[in-house]
Amino acid sequence: MTIKEYNTCVSLYSDALFRFILKSLRDTMEAENVVQNTFEKLWVKREDVVFDTAKAYIFKVGYNNMIDILRKQKRETGMDEVKENKHYTNAQYTDVKEIVNRAVARLPEHQKTVIMLRDYEGHDYKSISDITGMTEGQVKINIFRARQALKSYLVNIEQVV
Amino acid sequence: MKLTDENAEIMLFDLLEGNLTAEEANLVMEQINANAKWKKNWELMQLTVLQPDTETVYAHKKDLYKKERGALVSMLWPSFSIAASVALIAGFYWWQLGKDTKQPVAHHIPLKEEIKSSKSELTETKPGHTPKAIFIPIVKAQPYASKALKKGISPLNLTSKNQQIRFNNVKYSPVFVTLAVDSRIIPVANPEMVEPAKPMYATNSDAGLRRLVNRNVDKLIEPFSKPKFTVGKTVKNHNPVILVSVSTAAYTANAELMIKTSR
Numbered sequence: 001m002t003i004k005e006y007n008t009c010v011s012l013y014s015d016a017l018f019r020f021i022l023k024s025l026r027d028t029m030e031a032e033n034v035v036q037n038t039f040e041k042l043w044v045k046r047e048d049v050v051f052d053t054a055k056a057y058i059f060k061v062g063y064n065n066m067i068d069i070l071r072k073q074k075r076e077t078g079m080d081e082v083k084e085n086k087h088y089t090n091a092q093y094t095d096v097k098e099i100v101n102r103a104v105a106r107l108p109e110h111q112k113t114v115i116m117l118r119d120y121e122g123h124d125y126k127s128i129s130d131i132t133g134m135t136e137g138q139v140k141i142n143i144f145r146a147r148q149a150l151k152s153y154l155v156n157i158e159q160v161v
Numbered sequence: 162m163k164l165t166d167e168n169a170e171i172m173l174f175d176l177l178e179g180n181l182t183a184e185e186a187n188l189v190m191e192q193i194n195a196n197a198k199w200k201k202n203w204e205l206m207q208l209t210v211l212q213p214d215t216e217t218v219y220a221h222k223k224d225l226y227k228k229e230r231g232a233l234v235s236m237l238w239p240s241f242s243i244a245a246s247v248a249l250i251a252g253f254y255w256w257q258l259g260k261d262t263k264q265p266v267a268h269h270i271p272l273k274e275e276i277k278s279s280k281s282e283l284t285e286t287k288p289g290h291t292p293k294a295i296f297i298p299i300v301k302a303q304p305y306a307s308k309a310l311k312k313g314i315s316p317l318n319l320t321s322k323n324q325q326i327r328f329n330n331v332k333y334s335p336v337f338v339t340l341a342v343d344s345r346i347i348p349v350a351n352p353e354m355v356e357p358a359k360p361m362y363a364t365n366s367d368a369g370l371r372r373l374v375n376r377n378v379d380k381l382i383e384p385f386s387k388p389k390f391t392v393g394k395t396v397k398n399h400n401p402v403i404l405v406s407v408s409t410a411a412y413t414a415n416a417e418l419m420i421k422t423s424r
Contacts, residue, residue, distance in 0.1 A: 003227050010225040018219035032221060039225045096208055104211065119211035144174050150209040 001042075005051040010039060013055055017062045020116055024066055024109065034069070038062040059117065060131045070109065096154075103153035111146035114139050164192040169199060173206045 001009075014035055022031040038061045042049060049057050104112055113132060117123045125136045134142070162185055164172055175181050176189050193199045 007226050010222060014222050014225055015218045019213055019217050022217065032219065035219050036221070036225070043227065097212060100208065100211065115211060120213040143178070147174060147206065147209040148170065151205045154205055154208055
């Protein structure tokens with residue numbers, strides 16, 4: 001990968017990676033660190049990474065970094081708690097997007113990851129499989145279950161409202 | 162392809178995901194439009210497609226960009242002219258160990274024991290034999306576990322250059338300790354390490370770099386005001402390896418420098 005191609009990757013994918021990581025970590029500083037570390041690694045490995053596969057590489061490195069942080073957080077808290085953050089409030093829901101965001105935050109981590117990769121970045125099953133280490137079948141099942149869970153959440157909210 | 166209560170969820174999912182052919186999709190859509198329950202279900206299914214929040218962006222993107230090689234090299238050369246802005250850690254290590262002795266050059270190589278024990282190619286270390294030249298090129302500098310301990314600053318890089326320096330008839334590969342900031346490479350290490358308290362970052366003639374340093378003066382001076390260098394050695398896969406670590410209050414950087422020995 002040339003320097004120009006590397007810079008193109010920064011332009012194309014840094015924001016998307018940041019959004020993806022932030023959604024899971026819900027910690028801006030940690031998410032920024034992950035992005036920084038990911039592109040640092042891409043820069044070091046630029047001779048080995050082909051531009052065409054750089055997107056998957058970036059998300060894979062970022063994802064692995066994120067998983068390490070989540071595992072560390074779990075060890076530190078000692079429980080699999082759902083972390084609340086300022087982006088998600090208990091206030092009245094104002095629109096569907098907010099409701100969906102709330103529902104996404106409640107998804108198991110692996111379901112949240114695959115559906116975000118699918119919808120935010122348009123990765124296909126194969127690409128998500130490469131990034132997460134799941135099989136393509138597992139990817140599809142997890143996306144299916146995530147959509148079912150979101151749909152159930154929307155139905156419940158609708159009934160409450 | 163008939164929609165039923167049993168297969169509706171799967172079919173709607175496959176329709177949403179684009180897993181159906183155009184013909185299958187049309188067939189399913191016709192049945193959805195003809196049935197209020199499935200139509201409602203389909204509307205809900207469509208709401209599960211997440212929309213990225215494009216207003217959320219990575220704030221430090223400019224720090225990630227790298228300069229083209231030509232610009233980097235031209236920027237680096239003035240830095241070299243600043244005394245001691247380049248780290249010669251590996252060379253210094255050997256030099257320090259050997260400078261107080263009067264032994265032949267071959268006996269000054271501190272990695273001799275490791276090299277012997279690893280049955281490497283270095284045959285010049287036989288007693289009484291002084292080689293004319295020993296090349297100790299660093300064939301690989303592998304940064305590992307390097308990280309910034311403070312937020313918002315780039316981690317240190319330890320790199321080796323494809324360049325050799327001759328000392329006492331022995332060639333060494335210098336190790337450059339550099340800090341990547343704002344797409345610029347700033348040498349930070351003192352090769353002689355006689356004044357570790359003195360910040361050794363280079364402010365070359367580039368105005369942009371000067372502004373950068375001024376802007377980040379607290380970030381740059383503080384981390385490198387008291388850099389601590391440690392150099393260890395080990396053997397991996399029968400090759401001597403130097404372990405270099407640079408740590409400050411804000412940074413820790415580690416690198417393995419694999420050395421290949423030959424005449």
